[in-house]
Amino acid sequence: MRIPLVSWFFFCLNIAIFFSMAALSVSGQCQSHQQQLLLGFKSSLNSSFSVKLVKWNQGTDCCSWGGITCDASGRVIQLDLSNQWLHGDINNSNSLFRLQHLQHLNLAYNRFHGSLPEFHHDSSLRNLVLSGTNFSGSLPESIGNLVNLTKQDLSYCNFSGAIPSSISKLHQLVYLDLSSNNFTGRIQPFDLSKNLAHIDLSYNKLTGKIESFKWEGLQNLTYIDLSHNSFSGSIPSSLVALPSVKMLLLSNNQFGGEVPGFPKGGQSFLDTLDLSYNQLEGRIPAYVFELSRLNVLLLSSNKFNGTIWLGDIQKLVNLTQLDLSHNNLFVNATGSYSTVSSFPKIASLKLASCKLNVFPPLENQSRLAFLDLSENQISGEVPNWIWNASYGLQHLNLSFNQLEGLQKPYQMPNLSVLDLHSNKLGGNIPSLPTSAIYLDYSRNSFASSLPNNIGNYLSYTLFFSLSNNGLTGVIPKSICDASYLQVLDLSKNNLSGEIPKCLFGRKVNVGVLNLSGNNLSGELPDAFPSNCSIQTLDVNGNALQGKIPESLANCKSLEVLNLGNNHINDIFPSHLKSIASLRILVLRSNEFHGKISCPANKVPWPKLQIVDIADNRFSGTLPNKCLKTWEVMMTDEGEARLNVGYLQFQVLRLSGLYYQDGITVTNKGLTMEFVKILTLFTSIDLSCNKFEGPIPEVIGELKALHFLNLSHNALTGKIPPSLGNLTQLESLDLSNNNLTGSIPQQLVNLNFLAVLNFSYNQLEGSIPAVKQFATFSNDSYEGNKGLCGVPFTKKCNEAISEASFKNNAGLRGLPTNSRTGNHVDWNFISVEIGFVSGIGAVIFPLMFCKRWRMRYYKRTDRVVYKFFPKLDPRNRNRRTISHWTPGRRL
Structure with missing residues (x-):
């Protein structure tokens, strides 16, 4: 029997009312001593910009205050004051941690100072989130008293000293994040919670070996980030053998030796493997290319050796990021490919310094956004398919090769970063991608003049370098239309004429201007604006005359001033004495x-x-x-x-x-x-x-x-x-x-x-x-x-x-x-x-x-x-x- 529409409406309405009444019944009226503890906490801080605390007052029920959740008895069980612009020393009022029934505390992204107070033995706290709060000092040993804790996030603070061994008492812990602090020294071996699923100790100053941890007992662990420390020794086989791990991040340490093998016949759920920037050596184990679920593989900047056949990577059908750069590898991109169409849909491919002598076959990589083939031995022309392979290509680095030309037609509609420096490219300057923010054509053999309308191509460009070429002619005034330009380097060419005065005006506020090693004449324009942002000014090796401009004193951020090898006739520039930042x-x-x-x-x-x-x-x-x-x-x-x-x-x-x-x-x-x-x-x-x-x-x-x-x-x-x-x-x-x-x-x-x-x-x-x-x-x-x-x-x-x-x-x-x-x-x-x-x-x-x-x-x-x-x-x-x-x- 079909239920009438009106009856169905009232049925849903009754269900909504029922759950609303149930929700209201959970939060009782605030107990008075709970209210006093909260007001004491508020009085110890500067909370004038807090949207929530501004409504905390004596005359209202504290269970109705912003960020507060109470249970049916009016006891505060949850406090969320994240991103409330709170300032002050939390130790001035220890009232917050005297809320004995508090289960969830989130004070993230405020600006507290000082150290954490001691934690009580009868604490009910389950979730502790203090990330980005600016606490400092050591983490108290009493953290181990929070035996009910399941989540501990103390990232992005200024904690220092050793990580307390009392953390081993937290047997209920599922989530542990101590990243981006200043923890130092060796981590003493301690038992991690068997329930642990997430551990992040990255971006600290921790040392020693990690072999002593009982990794094999952590069967629920899915996320491990120990990157950006100074851990040493070998990578434990018990770590890579964990069955549930999806993210394993060990980069920027001092791990050495060979990479241990995965257990044979085991089903790996590994999604991300980052071992970059270590001292690992030997061959990359063949099983790495059998990890069918792998999405990110980063092995750069180690001491791996041997030959990698690029065709083997076809087996990693889910791979989107691959980085094998800066090892002692030979990546062979030649030979037959069984099915090029099955090659992974790579979004980021980095093969810098891999002894490549040809371009990899990437014609069908429609998702490719980041490609780095720098520091190889690729010669000839840049094939035009590289511009068309991926409409979304944004970052291309072909520097330090032996390239001699660019096949036409070349269209680079979406490139943000294009680096062609240190090749053998010659002739006229190729067309500039109008969307680029970083353009480096330096150290080639381009021998044309700069286009008169060059500024039209640099509307969004922040970095532009054509240094060490054979450019002739003058610097076009249209260069000043590049209003976002922060770095302009035209050094080591044969440019002549005067420096456009507009380069020093208000329209362009470059941070680095390098025109050295040319044939520029005239004087340095006395046109530096009051808000001058130049950090490096280098006009060495020209034919400039006159004096050092008085307005140069406006450049309060100047660090490098290089006027050498010109014909400047002046006295010592004591008028620049107020530039306290000057280094050179x-x-x-x-x-x-x-x-x-x-x-x-x-x-x-x-x-x-x-x-x-x-x-x-x-x-x-x-x-x-x-x-x-x-x-x-x-x-x-x-x-x-x-x-x-x-x-x-x-x-x-x-x-x-x-x-x-x-x-x-x-x-x-x-x-x-x-x-x-x-x-x-x-x-x-x-x-x-x-x-x-x-x-x-x-x-x-x-x-x-x-x-x-x-x-x-x-x-x-x-x-x-x-x-x-x-x-x-x-x-x-x-x-x-x-x-x-x-x-x-x-x-x-x-x-x-x-x-x-x-x-x-x-x-x-x-x-x-x-x-x-x-x-x-x-x-x-x-x-x-x-x-x-x-x-x-x-x-x-x-x-x-x-x-x-x-x-x-x-x-x-x-x-x-x-x-x-x-x-x-x-x-x-x-x-x-x-x-x-x-x-x-x-x-x-x-x-x-x-x-x-x-x-x-x-x-x-x-x-x-x-x-x-x-x-x-x-x-x-x-x-x-x-x-x-x-x-x-x-």
């Missing part, structure tokens, strides 16, 4: 003149770490007052390493794309390349000027200094013994001055010293023959007729008396610098400031004493070395020149 100042090889002065009531440039003002006409005494204010150079090694990092410009937060500064140091024909500038690397070069007077004692306080060059000046007096305090010094050049006296014995303590040049002064006495000084040749001391002992053949009792000792250019037959009046030695150090994008390096030379640059290059055999300073203080001696490792020529 290069004025080398210009027409700067006059004395260097520092304001008495201002500390200019406390972060300055690299100063290069060589080959100008600066005069007077060395800037004693300025030296005292360069605070970063005075930081001791231990303190500096606590804040070590690299100079770089983040293009888009959380995107992983950045523009990074680098530096190259050349000494006697040997070129060492710093691919990244460590924030603790420091250097001072004041050579080839007209400075006079003594070397200031205060230089001895620059304890972090790595390179010091005061050569080719007119300095007098003795070498300060305080230079012996510069224990990080690796290169010291005081040559071609008028220094007198003996070599201070204190300098023998400079254990890192790899380059020393005291030549052509008026030094006398014996040469120290111990430690580093025993390794230097005659070149370091020649032209000092009063010096004796090793490495000279002249013994000290045969030294010429001071009265007969004459040291001048006429007797030595040395060339004279017509600008400074001093002598020039070919064994000088030259410094190059360079810039490295997120995926490649671009080097810009800044040579010493530019009058002899061409002759010097003819006599130089350039060998590029990469230099990676060891950060472990136990390996300090590895930073000597003998441990600089060979690198790729860029």
